[in-house]
Amino acid sequence: MxxxxxxxxxxxxxxxxxxxxxxxxxxxxxxxxxxxxxxxxxxxxxxxxxxxxxxxxxxxxxxxxxxxxxxxxxxxxxxxxxxxxxxxxxxxxxxxxxxxxxxGPSKEAILSMGDKARAREIMDREGVPIIPGSKTILNKVEKAVRVAKKIGYPVILKAAAGGGGKGMRIVEDEESLRKGFVSAQNEAKKAFSKGGIYIEKYLKAPRHIEFQISADKKGNVHYFPERECSIQRKHQKLIEESPSPAVNMKLRKRMGKAAIRAAKSINYVTVGTVEFLVDENENFYFMEMNTRIQVEHPVSEEVTGVDLVKEQIRLAAGEELSPGHVEPYGHAIECRINAEDHTRDFMPSAGLITVFNLPGGPGIRVDTAVHAGYEIPAYYDSMIAKVISHGSDREEAIARMRRALNEFEIGGVSTTIPFHIEVLKNKKFLKGSFNTHFIQDEMSL
Amino acid sequence: MRFKDAEKKIKELASAMKDTDIQEIEYASGSNNILVVRMPDNKEETAAAEPGKEQARGPEESGEKKKVTVYSHSVGIYRDVVPPSRKASVRSGQKVDKGEVLGAVESMKIMKEILAPVSGRIAVKLIKNNDSVQYGQELFEIEESV
CATH class of the missing domain: 3.40.50.20 (Rossmann fold)
Structure with missing residues (x-):
């Protein structure tokens, strides 16, 4: 050690x-x-x-x-x-x-997952589902039509040289594909001076569901119960929970096994997370792998009792895996509290924290390094605390989180606590019926 | 005693000496001893300068003479003498020219020289050979020649 x-x-x-x-x-x-x-x-x-x-x-x-x-x-x-x-x-x-x-893992493992195209290639080879799409750059509309027919509409057209959403176009049928392909090519040529286009299946209302894994150097890999991370804004997660209200035991097993295959394919050691997009029909697709401990790791700790950071250190030191925890105990939710004003487009609110009274009571954990008298520096991110609630079921975890957020007193800066309280009142959220468009559709943010 | 606690205590002692004619204070606690000695001509407090780029300097008029603090710009081990041949080994009270090598910080087997930002006299040397140093740590105080 x-x-x-x-x-x-x-x-x-x-x-x-x-x-x-x-x-x-x-x-x-x-x-x-x-x-x-x-x-x-x-x-x-x-x-x-x-x-x-x-x-x-x-x-x-x-x-x-x-x-x-x-x-x-x-x-x-x-x-x-x-x-x-x-x-x-x-x-x-x-x-x-x-x-x-x-x-953390080896430099080779970090490299493999850091290059998105390479990661997609490896996953495809290992039988981990990836979002269906064209394997090469398309220059002719006829080829695009053939690919779209095979993978099914709607599809999204992406500029091969692109980024930042430029040259992206969602098409629902062949007619709009024929029209859209040429326009997308022209846009791509204008923006990147290259007209190559990729086609991918467009997932209308996907959920972001991820699997925590842990692996030792002997090649043993465990998966943990999934984390539901669909409540996000501009790809920034705001609320995470475990388990997901949309995942049953059978799907958990299928996805967990895919996560293990992903980790094994790059000889992964220590802890990591395999992220998937899941559609309404329980089809799941590999998105990326995070080769590190994640912000939302506490929800997995709460439903399994495993200290993931200690486990990560032990595994890095060459020790063997602790026993696995495939099924969750109860339900856990995490709210990321940022010093931001959600009514002003989540504008960061740096400054002096004058009051900082933590919530407590049964099932509440707060991970923070902030205190009253702390000045939030403008140089780093705006997260000031993570509130994690644990209950015997989702209802209790939500009730505890609401209570905790109302107890939490932070003075001197704006925080996202009022935003979280709003989400926790939303009927669709309470029913567990939401996807990655939730913030945009339900909160108009 | 942790470095930070020692630093705090030194500041406290220095502040207690201010506006008095005390020349020396010794503080002892357990196995720790701190001796604060007033330097000759060091009647005014040195202005704290913002440590920043290489050997950031913080000159400020204080009476007739300017004091400039030399800070470490890297993390490593302080060396008095810089190999292969350049002698450094400066002592308190010694005169130095601008650009003269005062010492070096060894970091990942690379020597980073510490150069005098001004000509003058070393008022205080705050570091010993083979001490570990962190970024922004005060290494020397130079009393600039007018």
Missing amino acids: FKKILIANRGEIALRIIRACKELGIKTVVIHSQVDGNSFATRNADESICVGADPASESYLNMANIISAAEISGADAIHPGYGFLAENSHFAEICETCGIKFI
């Missing part, structure tokens, strides 16, 4: 890792930027080292200074948390070269 772990992150996740290390009897050293010098994380670590100025590019992404910090402090492993360097294969490689264990 490791003797000392350097934590290359900040905020609640840095604190979460410190807590796991303390329970495992491992010393901690946390790096920080100048503005974070007196944070709750630095105060709780055994050591702290300033690695740079406030902008993340000069501190939390400063690989040379972070590695030096590990060297001078004698850390034998680095935990990257999420964000920053967590999915940077180059950083994982530098750690390896310097003889410091990177707590």
Whole structure:
């Protein structure tokens, strides 16, 4: 087991890792930027080292200074948390070269999943369902018509060179495909000076459902009960829960096995998450794999009793998998509380937190590194707390979350608590009948 | 004693010495000892400068002489002498020229030299050979020649 772990992150996740290390009897050293010098994380670590100025590019992404910090402090492993360097294969490689264990998968595994086209190719080869579509770039409309007929309408046309939604077009039938193909080609030519088009099946109202996996170096892989993450805005998750109201035992087993295949195909070790899109007919498609611990990992911890961060550290140290937990115990929900004003297009609200009174009581957990008197720096993301509720069923978990959100007092900055309370009153949410368009359709946001 | 606690205590002691004629204070707690000594001609407090880029300087008029603090811009081990041949090993009270090598921070086997941002006299050397240093740490105070 490791003797000392350097934590290359900040905020609640840095604190979460410190807590796991303390329970495992491992010393901690946390790096920080100048503005974070007196944070709750630095105060709780055994050591702290300033690695740079406030902008993340000069501190939390400063690989040379972070590695030096590990060297001078004698850390034998680095935990990257999420964000920053967590999915940077180059950083994982530098750690390896310097003889410091990177707590995550191999650099090859990070690379395979970081390249979306390559990941899709590997999944297809391994029999993990991917969204059906053209395998090559299409230049002629007749070929597009043939592909669309095979995969079924509606389809989405995407510029091969594209990004940022440019040159994307959803078509419902052959006639609109013929018209749309030429326009999409012209748009793509204009925007990217290349007219190549891809076709993919368009999922009208998909759910975002993901599987936490854990894997040891012997090749054993477990899956955890799924997490439902459809409540999102601009691909940013806001509420996560486990299990999903839309997944039954049979589907869970099918998807869980696919997640295991995905992890095995790249010899994955430690913890990771395989994300899927699921349609109304229980068809599921691989979206991507996150090769790190995720923000929403606590909901899986609450329904299984497994400490995922401790498990991640153990697995990185070469230990074997703990027993699996395929079926959830009860139900857990997480609300990400951001310092943002949801009535003003979720505008970040940096500043001094004057009041910070945490909710509590049965089934409530709050992961935060914020406190009264804390000034939210403008340099980093705006998440200030994660409230996690656990109940014997979904109804109880929701009731507890509502109670907790009403108890939570935060003064000095705007927060997304009122937004979460609104969602938790919504009839479709309460029924569990929603998809990734929920925020747009139901909340008009 | 943790570095941060020591730093806090030093500041506290220095502040207690301000506006008095005390030249030395020694503080002892358990196995820890801190000795704060007033430097000659060091009657005014040095202005804290924002550590930033390489050897950021923070000159501010204080009486007749300007004090400039030299900060570390990297993380590593401080070395008095910079190999292969350049001598550094500066001491408190020593005169230095602008651009002169004061020492180096070794980081991932690479020596990053610390250069004097101004000509003057080393008022205080705040670091010892082989000490570990972090970004923004104060290394030297130079009393700039007028």
